[in-house]
Every structure is written in structure tokens, then in C-alpha cells.
Amino acid sequence: MRQEYKKIWKNYAVGMAWLLGLLWPMLGIHPDGTLTFHRTLTVWLYIFAGSLICVLFYITKKSRILSGVTDPLVNGAGKLSDISKALPTSVWMVLLFVFLLVYPLVNGRYAIDVAISVLLYVCLGMGLNIVVGLAGMLDLGYIAFYGVGAYTYALLNVAYGLSFWLCLPLAGCFACIAGCLVGYPTLNMRGDYLAIVTMGFGEITRIVLNNWMSLTNGPNGILGIKPISILIPTFHNTMSFETFWVKKLNVLYYFVLILAVISVIAVTRLRNSRIGRAWESIREDETAAELMGVNTFRYKLLAYAVGAVFAGLAGAFFAARMRFVSPESFTFIESCMVLCMVVLGGMGSIPGIVLGVIVLIALPEVFRQFALYRMLVFGAAMIIIMLFKPDGLIPAKRLKIQAQYEKKGETDTNVS
Amino acid sequence: MDYFIQQLVNGLTLGGLYALIALGYTMVYGVIFLINFAHGEFFTAGGYIGVIALSYCIAHGYTQTHPFLCLAGAFSLAMIYSAYLAVGVEKIAYLPLRGSRLAVLLSALGMSIFLQNGMMLTQGVMDKAYPGELFEGGFSFGMVTISYLQIMIITMTVLLLFGLNRLVYKTKIGMAMRATAQDKTMSALVAIGSNNIISLTFAIGAGLAAAAGVMVGLYYGSVHYDMGFNLGMKAFCAAVLGGIGNITGAMLGGLIIGLVEVFGAGYISGQYKDVFAFIILIGVLYYRPTGIMGENIDETRV
Numbered sequence: 001m002r003q004e005y006k007k008i009w010k011n012y013a014v015g016m017a018w019l020l021g022l023l024w025p026m027l028g029i030h031p032d033g034t035l036t037f038h039r040t041l042t043v044w045l046y047i048f049a050g051s052l053i054c055v056l057f058y059i060t061k062k063s064r065i066l067s068g069v070t071d072p073l074v075n076g077a078g079k080l081s082d083i084s085k086a087l088p089t090s091v092w093m094v095l096l097f098v099f100l101l102v103y104p105l106v107n108g109r110y111a112i113d114v115a116i117s118v119l120l121y122v123c124l125g126m127g128l129n130i131v132v133g134l135a136g137m138l139d140l141g142y143i144a145f146y147g148v149g150a151y152t153y154a155l156l157n158v159a160y161g162l163s164f165w166l167c168l169p170l171a172g173c174f175a176c177i178a179g180c181l182v183g184y185p186t187l188n189m190r191g192d193y194l195a196i197v198t199m200g201f202g203e204i205t206r207i208v209l210n211n212w213m214s215l216t217n218g219p220n221g222i223l224g225i226k227p228i229s230i231l232i233p234t235f236h237n238t239m240s241f242e243t244f245w246v247k248k249l250n251v252l253y254y255f256v257l258i259l260a261v262i263s264v265i266a267v268t269r270l271r272n273s274r275i276g277r278a279w280e281s282i283r284e285d286e287t288a289a290e291l292m293g294v295n296t297f298r299y300k301l302l303a304y305a306v307g308a309v310f311a312g313l314a315g316a317f318f319a320a321r322m323r324f325v326s327p328e329s330f331t332f333i334e335s336c337m338v339l340c341m342v343v344l345g346g347m348g349s350i351p352g353i354v355l356g357v358i359v360l361i362a363l364p365e366v367f368r369q370f371a372l373y374r375m376l377v378f379g380a381a382m383i384i385i386m387l388f389k390p391d392g393l394i395p396a397k398r399l400k401i402q403a404q405y406e407k408k409g410e411t412d413t414n415v416s
Numbered sequence: 417m418d419y420f421i422q423q424l425v426n427g428l429t430l431g432g433l434y435a436l437i438a439l440g441y442t443m444v445y446g447v448i449f450l451i452n453f454a455h456g457e458f459f460t461a462g463g464y465i466g467v468i469a470l471s472y473c474i475a476h477g478y479t480q481t482h483p484f485l486c487l488a489g490a491f492s493l494a495m496i497y498s499a500y501l502a503v504g505v506e507k508i509a510y511l512p513l514r515g516s517r518l519a520v521l522l523s524a525l526g527m528s529i530f531l532q533n534g535m536m537l538t539q540g541v542m543d544k545a546y547p548g549e550l551f552e553g554g555f556s557f558g559m560v561t562i563s564y565l566q567i568m569i570i571t572m573t574v575l576l577l578f579g580l581n582r583l584v585y586k587t588k589i590g591m592a593m594r595a596t597a598q599d600k601t602m603s604a605l606v607a608i609g610s611n612n613i614i615s616l617t618f619a620i621g622a623g624l625a626a627a628a629g630v631m632v633g634l635y636y637g638s639v640h641y642d643m644g645f646n647l648g649m650k651a652f653c654a655a656v657l658g659g660i661g662n663i664t665g666a667m668l669g670g671l672i673i674g675l676v677e678v679f680g681a682g683y684i685s686g687q688y689k690d691v692f693a694f695i696i697l698i699g700v701l702y703y704r705p706t707g708i709m710g711e712n713i714d715e716t717r718v
Contacts, residue, residue, distance in 0.1 A: 015504075015507075015508070018500075018504050019504075021500065022497075022500065022501055022504060023538075025465055025468065025493075025497055026464065026465075026468075026535070026538040026539065027538055029468050029469070029472055030472075031468070031471035031472070031475065032475050033471075033472055033474075033475025033476050138518075185698065185702045188705050189701060189705045190705070192445070192449075192451060192656070192660060193656060193660075193701055193705060193706065193707070195451070196652065196653060196656040196697070196701075197697070197698055197701055199649070200653065200694035200697050200698050201694075201698070203649075203690060203691075203694055204691050204694050204695070207687075207688065207690050207691050208688075208691070210687075211687040211688060332649065333645075336453075336525050339522075339525075340522055340525060340526075343518050343519070343521075343522050344522065347518065372533075372536075372537060373533075373537070375529055375532075375533045376529075376530060376533040376534060376537065378526075378529060379526045379527065379528070379529030379530030379531075379532075379533060380526070380530050381526075382522060382523070382525065382526030382529070382530075383508075383509050383523050383526040383527060383530065386513060386519050386520075386522050386523040386526065387509075387512055387513065387523070390513055390516045390519035391516070391519070
């Protein structure tokens, strides 16, 4: 035990010294030919103080010095979770649903805006979960389908004045076709080759959107997209319909909520169906799945298509909400973001993905007051979560079993 | 014809730079099967250290007296710094996660964001201009102009690639690297410390990227904190095109991507130059799913 702490402190000391060496050339050598140490040391001391607290916390937790204080807390938490388990799931579902319904009534504009983002990304995450989490194909160009959906609505609405509800299925359709187009040539590739080709397709889509001036107005984007409209019957003398434009955020929230709930339910149902099992078998072992009679080609293409449909629908909502689209919104880093949500939350696990989305959307919002340091903290948080929870925040159940199995296997042939 | 030769020279310059960056991706992938998203940041860090070192030299007037010494110093400092950074990154973010491929991929993405913003905070959001007066002029043959800078870049690239080839295929360290890439268990049994070899691989890859960073800075005249992202992505394409994990493939892939980009921009359309690189990549992978020189890897899953 003591040996272990010695090792932790030694690693920590080496790490901090290493950091000092990394910081100084960037901060201490000035273009006017002077060398300073003051600024480097200040920055370093801040980091040192912050990380020291973390390390001390980690050690006290590990050595159980404070077990007198922490044990009752842990027990309390355990009891709470027991109570929560005692109630049937339906009760929790109802509570959650009520919370989601009441949310826009008690919150301000800003909070609702963030919530709409979260819900849209939940929809995207669900779609990507089919491709990455269930079928096991790494897709780095997923945001392209989101872009296809958004541009479908934007172009059809601005050029032909088609209404949102007509464009929504069309957006899904076009995204689905795009998914098949990407999927078809890539299906005989595996692993990282697939990743790079999907990334290539994503980038091609973005560059085409950026440069096809006559159609998409290039980097300036498309302005003046109409919001969602609903027809409300009015009774003046005779019954007639009046168009109601959903401009208010809290009304839009409910529409996006419906979309997100539908996508969550759809993915849950798909996962437990024959198709979902086929996808999971492809993920676990493609050759074996094919031997068992799973038509891998068809199911992989289907995974792409279905995943793309969700992105297309979310894209149409995105265009209707922003009332402006530009290629800037569909960059590679966005694809990475969605992938991060899926993996960070726990691949294949639906509550995990929802939590992953909340963490990744809410974290930058929480750190907004730190302005410049926001993305720095974000990157660091991603690394730290992965270091402590490599299977994601809420791992999927089947993955959990597999992880245990792998760990067991490792102890037998542990080398490195 | 003159235009063609001019574009060929430009393409070779760019392709050599891509090849240098692509090597880092391919070497890391070869040993631990990780797409190292932070690699582009090692490249940017190299570029920044290069400009810092060169401006320091200029402020003290060393460039007037020993211009080549200053340049060599800038290159070696940049390479050492990036290698140092890469080893640190590997120990913190990749070593504890070895074994789960997606977790380490995410950690790499996080590291990329972290380093990019770290560089933005320390160096500012504006472009940093490289001193341009070190390499002025060039040869002209008719309409073709080859600047001294291009000659320097091509020579330097060839030297580095040659050195790397010697290192990997002719020395004991290279043999250990290849052994680790093939089978970690077996190489551990013959007393090769796989962790040290992996760190070394990171360091070499980052060093090459840093050299490319300094050269890109000199070539384009400035460095920017997020330039590693775009170039890194192209270089990664080059690595995959050549067959990821294969060193010769990465060199070949880099040259192809560079040439395709320059010729596409020169003869077809400048706006779509990135598209041509990706189309070539997708076309080649459609017919050869493991790249030009890649061996057949059967069991690669997410």
C-alpha cells in the first residue's frame, strides 16, 4: 500500500516537472529576445495547486483515511438507490415525463434554448448509436446527414415555400438516400478504413455546400427559413384554419421533445427486435454473424440508412429552429462531438447517451463564465471521464459482461 | 508544360510535408492501433516553437551572422519539444487506456481540443508570422520558378524520410519497434520493453511532424493555433491511402495526396481541392479496402 502511494507521488512529481518544461518555451521566450520566468511559474503554480487537491482527494479516498465520514454517505447513497429501485420504473418514467413537460414553464429563454440543443443532440446521438453502438461501424462523417436534412428543409422552404410538415419526411428521405450512398461503397471496409472514408464523405458534403454558390449560397448560408407552422381551426362564422407560426421557443421545445422521445422509443424498440440482434451480432463478430445467416450487407446498409434518417429529421428541426443554415454548422468537429456523446455516455446504452449529451452540451454552458478556458476545460474533462470511466458513464449491460470477461482474460495473459 | 512542371514541384513540396505528418499517424497506428487525433497538435506545437526560436535569434541578431545555425537550432528545438510533448501526452492520456479502442480514441480527441486551446491561450488567437527573410529568391528555368525554400523543404523531407527508413529497417531500435508492432506479447518475451518502444514511436512521429510544422510555417509565412487540424486530417488521409501502419505507404500516400491536391487546384478548381483528395482516397479504398500497401487485416472492429 505504502509502495503504491510512493509511486503515485513519484509519478505526480515527474508529471509536474514535465509540465513546467512544456510550459516554459511557450510562455517564457519572447519574440523581442528576452527570457522571463514569472508568468510560467504563476500558471504552473495554479495548475499545481489545482491538481494537488485532486491527488490528495484521490489518495484519501483510496486509503480510506476519512472512511468515518465517507462511509455513512456512501451507505446513504446506497439506501437511496434501493428506495429508487423499490419504486416501479413506470413511476420514474411518469416523473421524468412531468419534469420534461413542466421544464419550459419554469425556466427562462436561455435554459430552454440549451434544452432544445440537448434534445436535438439526443436525436442525433440515437441515430449514431445505431451505426456505432449497435452495428459497430465507426462513423466520423455522421453530421453530413444532419446537414442534408437541414438543407433539404431550408432549400425547399425558401425556394418553393413548402411547409415544414411536408419537408420533414422529405428530409428524412433525402438523408436516408445519402446514408445509402455513403454506405454502399464503404461496406467492404472495416474499422478505421471505414472511419476515414465516412469522414471523407462528411467533408465532401461540407465543401460542396460551401462552394455550390448558386444552390446553397455558399458560406453565407441560407436566410429567411420559415419556422414550423401549425394549422389551428378558428370559429368565427364558419370553421376556417389559421396558420400559427411557432416562433416561441417554449412551443418549439415541445415539438423537439416529441421528436427526441420518438427517437428514443424507436431505437429501444429496434434494439430489442430481430434487426437489433442482427446488428449486435455484426458488431461482435461479422464473420460469425454471416455464418449464422445474417445478411451482413443488408443489415449494415440498413444501419446506415436508419441512422441517417434520425439525423435528417433532427436537421430539419435544426433549420426550423435557427431559421438560418450555413456549412459552418456541419464541420468534422461536430461529427466528433456526436461520437463523443455516444461513447462518453456508454455505447449502446440509451440512458447513457442521454447523459453523455447533457454532459457535453451543459459542460461548456456551465463554464461559459470562464470564456477562453471553456474548451480547455472541456477537453480535459473528456480525458478525465475516459480515464476513470472507459466504458462510458452508464455502460450498456451487455458491454458490462463483456468487459468483465476481457478483464479476466487479461489477468491470464497480462504482459505489458 | 512549364505550368505542369511548376505544379509538379509545388505538389512534391506539399506531398513531402503531408508524408512527414502522415508518418506519425501511421507509426502510432502500427504499434497501438490508435488514430492519434492529437498528432496535428504536435505539428502545430512544432511550428510555434520554430517561430519562437527564430524570432529570438533575430532579436539577438544571430540570423545575420549564423543563419543556418539558427535554422538548425529552430528545427531541432521544435522537434525535441514536440517529442517531449508527445511522450507526456502518451503517458497521461493513452497509456492508462490501452486495450479499449474507442475510449482511447475519445481521449485522443479530448487531448486534441485541450492542446489546441492551450496553444491558443499561450500564443494568442492571431496568426504568428514567420520571419520570411531567411529564404529569398530561387532558380528560374523559363517560366518555372523553384524557390530556395522549396529546395530546402524537399531536401529536408528526403533526408528525414531516409533517416527514418534507416532507423526502422536497419537498427536494433527499429527492429524492436517492428517487433512490438507485430506482437506485443512475443516481443515482451524477448525482453523488449513495449512501453518504452511505444513512447519512442510517439516521440519520433511527433518530431517528424514538428519538422513539418516549421517547414509549413516557413512555406506559408505564418502559423495558427488550429492549423494542425486541417493538415492533420489530410495527412491522416494520406496514411490511410497508403495503408495505415505501413511506413512506405504513408510516404507514398502523402505524395499522392499532395500531388492530387495541387494538380486538382491548378487544372480543375481551386475551391474543390480538398474534395479531389477525398475522392481519390475513397476510390482507392473502394478497390483496395486496406490501402495501397496495406496488408489484409481481417479482425479490425470498432
